[in-house]
Amino acid sequence: MSAIHPPSERLWWKHPLDRVEGTWIAIAFVWCMVMFFMMVWWHAYGRQNLSTETYRTTPEKFSAKAQEVVDKYTVRTETDQKIPVVAPPAGSDVYLVARLWAWWPILELEKGRTYRLHLTAMDYNHGFSLQPSNINIQVVPGFEHVVTVTPNQSGSFSIVCNEYCGINHHAMVGRLYVK
Numbered sequence: 001m002s003a004i005h006p007p008s009e010r011l012w013w014k015h016p017l018d019r020v021e022g023t024w025i026a027i028a029f030v031w032c033m034v035m036f037f038m039m040v041w042w043h044a045y046g047r048q049n050l051s052t053e054t055y056r057t058t059p060e061k062f063s064a065k066a067q068e069v070v071d072k073y074t075v076r077t078e079t080d081q082k083i084p085v086v087a088p089p090a091g092s093d094v095y096l097v098a099r100l101w102a103w104w105p106i107l108e109l110e111k112g113r114t115y116r117l118h119l120t121a122m123d124y125n126h127g128f129s130l131q132p133s134n135i136n137i138q139v140v141p142g143f144e145h146v147v148t149v150t151p152n153q154s155g156s157f158s159i160v161c162n163e164y165c166g167i168n169h170h171a172m173v174g175r176l177y178v179k
């Protein structure tokens, strides 16, 4: 038998298990189990992948709710594109829209207060990545992801898209203020 010629006994599963082979199978199996339980452990203790509630939605329904909050609580606009900066009351529902290639609007939250952050994508998959905290949530069209957040640090945070979404993916950045 060699790498080129097939073995004379072709039914490989009838060959006795070599000790080295068995050892590697055992190591691989144990490692699979470690990685499997790490998924659960990481979710609970990793602080990066938050638990979200997820509901079905449509772009129309979601943007109507987002627009309502923007109309009510915009305090100023920023940049040449006049992106609204929305400061919703503590404890309320806040909406963030992901679309090619922007996060809208800019949110201004208060430190130590709890908000219900609603996220959806209008078109394709986007990734919500809050920097430098490194909190990551996949944002999927057709679904409304709700995260209960309590900012514990004030400052200016960047929201970057970490799911490749086309030619301007690298420019899909947003901002979040915590006062």
Ligand code: CUA
Binding pocket: 099, 101, 125, 126, 127, 161, 162, 163, 164, 165, 166, 169, 170, 172
């Ligand atoms: Cu949106 Cu990448």
